[in-house]
Amino acid sequence: MRVRDSVVVITGASSGIGRATALAFARKGCAVVLAARRADALEAVRRECESHRRAEALAVPTDVTDAAAVDDLARRAVERFGRVDVWVNAAAVTVFGPFEQVPLEDFRKVLDVNVMGYVHGARAALRLMREQGRGTLVNVSSIVGVVSQPYTHAYGMSKHAVRALSASLRQELRLEKAKHVHVCTVLPATVDTPLFQHAANYTGRRPRAMPPVHSPERVARTIVDLARAPRREVVVGPTGRSLVIQSRMSPGLAERMMARQVDRTHLSREEPAPAGPGNLHVPAAGEGAVHGGWDGRRRTGLRRLTAATVLALAAAGAARRVRTP
Template sequence: MRVRDSVVVITGASSGIGRATAVAFARKGCPVVLASRRAEALEAVRQECERHRGAEALVVPTDVTDPGAVDDLARRAVHRFGRIDVWVNCAAVTVFGPFEEVPLEDFRKVMDVNVMGYVHGARAALRVMREQGRGTLINVSSVVGLVSQPYTHAYGMSKYAVRALSSSLRQELRLDGAKDIHVCTVLPATIDTPLFEHAANYSGRKPLAMPPVYSPERVARTIVGLVRAPRREVVAGPMGRSMVLESRLMPGVAERTMARQVDRTHLSREESAPAGHGNLHVPAPGTGAAHGGWGGRRRTAMRRLTAATVLAGVVAGVARRARTH
């Protein structure tokens, strides 16, 4: 599909990957429909998008847990632009904490946003795309949808579920002969977004972006690329690809490695944090941002070193396995 002039709906567009994706499509001259709970932040994104090539941007404040609101989002997109070529499900929240200490209401909220929000988005998008006979649905999952972590149980479960949803939809569309409707899944590694700052937290420790950290623009470029050349699943970030390979070849090693990494680098050993709901039930105030402040040359160097170390471990493990067979 041609990217330029495609009508693109993006949930979770007020910050992080969703915001970077909106700007990336706007730079390609695409009309973008911006959805999230935060009207003030969406207005800031609209202004940023419309600075690029005269792109049009429509703001539709939307709570993705409300199926009626998501249906209205699709209706307003079609009413304004006549069609929906691309729908990006990107709204997500998370909670940190030991399994037995996370309040069930917070656990359910993560699942409601990250799973049912995607269900609502997929149903609204596919209704339109089936009538058109074409379109691309892109679901943003995560590398933790393949390699689980401790202390983020609900988030990991939701990202596994997103992959399952995408796979099921692809199969159903194939059986229906809808060959021009594509469902793609993106699995980002750790991305420099405000997600960690906004997270609910019951760990007693401050959440940090676990290195290596990649920019949200990297994921946005991956999403734009899927419109040109749809793929089933694609990992964004070299370290993520190394983790996925390790998990498939040596799942036990991958689990032990992830556990150590989370304990050492994902939750601070120096800074404590009070328990709280984060942005689960009430949106964060302000105009939002694509970045969370986790970038920088130091982290770039660490990213390269860590990726090289893990990849070397994977290669060594494969070699050992080959020698034993």
């Protein structure tokens, strides 16, 4: 598909991956429809998008947990631009904490945003795309939708659910012979976004982006590429691809490695943090940002994790050879 002049709806557009994706499509001369809870942040993104030649932008403050609000988002996109070519579900929140210490209302809120928000977006998008006979829905999952991690149970559950939702939708579209309507899933590894500063937290330790950290722009480029040439599922970053391979070859080892990595690098032992709900129930103040300031953690983390993965894969291969009669 030709990306230039496409109409693209993006949820979670006020910060992080969603904001980087909006700017990436704007640079391609697309019309972008921006959705998030924070009106002031959306307005800042709208101005930045429209600073690019040929780009048009519409900001629609939207709570994705409200199905009627998401339907209204789709309606306003069509009223303004006549169609929707690409819909990107990127809104996400998270909570850190030992399982029994996370308040149930916070647990439910993560699932409501990260799962039902995607359901609402998918229903609105696919309704339009079936009528149009074409279009691409992109659901942003995560590498933790393949390899779970401790202390982020609700987030991990939601990202597994996003993969399942995408796969089921692809199957239905195939059975309907809707061959020009596509559903793609993106699985980034750790990304340099404000998600960790905004997270609810009940661990007593300050969350940090777990190295190696990839840029939001890298994920955004992947999403733009999917609009041009849809694929069913794409892992972003060599670290994520290594973890996926490792989880298939030796799932128990992958779980153990992830647990150690989270305990050592995802939660600070030097910086205590007060308990609180973060931005789950009330949006963070300010105009938002693409980055969270974690990019300096990339190189050292990449070297360490690459070395650990190589050793783990070698150990798994040796173990299989020993078991082979």
